[in-house]
Structure formats: structure tokens, C-alpha cells
Amino acid sequence: EDSGLCVPYLNDAPxxxxxxxxxxDASDAQNNEKLLYELRxxxxxxxxxxxxSTIALSDPSGQIHIEAEGCCxxxxxxxxxxxxxxxxxxxxxxxxxHRTFAELGAGVKGVLSHRGxxxxxxxxxxxxxxx
Numbered sequence: 001e002d003s004g005l006c007v008p009y010l011n012d013a014p015x016x017x018x019x020x021x022x023x024x025d026a027s028d029a030q031n032n033e034k035l036l037y038e039l040r041x042x043x044x045x046x047x048x049x050x051x052x053s054t055i056a057l058s059d060p061s062g063q064i065h066i067e068a069e070g071c072c073x074x075x076x077x078x079x080x081x082x083x084x085x086x087x088x089x090x091x092x093x094x095x096x097x098h099r100t101f102a103e104l105g106a107g108v109k110g111v112l113s114h115r116g117x118x119x120x121x122x123x124x125x126x127x128x129x130x131x
Contacts, residue, residue: 002114003052005088007035007076009042018087028087032080035088039076047075049092051114055122066125070117074101085109 004018014021014035022034039047050073057066072094080090082102089101094112101109110116 001054003050005035005049005051005092007039007047007049009046009048010038013038032088032091035076035091036078039078044075047077049074049076049088051092053114053118055118057122057126066122066129068118068121068125070114070119070121072112072114072117 004015006012006015014031018031020026021031023030026034050071052069052071054067054069056064056068058064074092074094076088076091077093077100078091080102081093081100082090082104084104084106085100085102091100092102093100094104097104097108097112101113104112111120
């Protein structure tokens with residue numbers, strides 16, 4: 001399960017509504033433009049943003065045996081950078097890399113992303129479960 005993009009300055013919006021932030025059938029460009037508009041007066045720290053992903057393994061009765069969460073923090077920049085990716089990735093910059101998700105290769109993004117981090121933790125717990 002993914003959180004979508006969460007911006008604390010916007011009360012964690014767009015969050016689970018990320019794909020339809022500006023309208024029910026919105027394009028990525030429309031959603032990005034609304035996000036930039038909402039952040040037009042935000043200073044540097046107010047542009048912080050994150051994604052969270054949670055992976056769980058349950059048995060048929062619904063009992064959860066493994067649950068892992070991954071989080072990826074960055075910030076929303078005010079210009080599009082990069083040609084890869086989708087959604088908010090051209091605006092979501094990983095601070096320590098000074099690159100947006102759209103500028104990073106799939107291998108790097110796979111390690112740094114919320115999904116990648118959750119999966120790493122999940123695999124570690126899965127190994128423990130079966131050892």
C-alpha cells in the first residue's frame with residue numbers, strides 16, 4: 001500500500017488522492033501544477049515531502065505475520081527536472097542526491113524509494129520467518 005505524495009505543509013495532501021489531486025481524471029501535469037500552485041508561498045522547509053509504502057504478509061485468516069514500512073523524504077522543487085518517472089517524480093527531489101526521482105535511474109530509485117526501502121525490510125523479515 002502506498003501513501004501517495006504527502007506534503008506536511010499541506011496537511012499531508014495530496015496523500016491518497018495523489019492521482020486525482022486536481023480532478024477525478026486529472027493528468028500528471030494537472031496534478032503537478034496544482035501542487036506547485038498550493039506551494040507557491042511555501043519556503044524551503046515547508047516544501048518537504050515524503051512517500052510511505054507498507055507491505056504486509058498475512059495468512060488466509062487475515063493474521064499478519066510480517067509488516068514492513070519504508071519512507072522516502074525529499075522536497076518539492078519549483079521547476080520540472082528529468083524525463084523519467086511519472087506523477088510527481090519530476091518535482092520530488094532527494095536532498096542528499098540533489099536529483100529528482102525523474103532524474104535518477106531505475107536502479108538508484110529502486111533502492112532509495114519508499115517501495116524499495118519497504119521491500120528491503122520485508123525481505124529481511126521474510127528470511128527470519130523462514131529460518
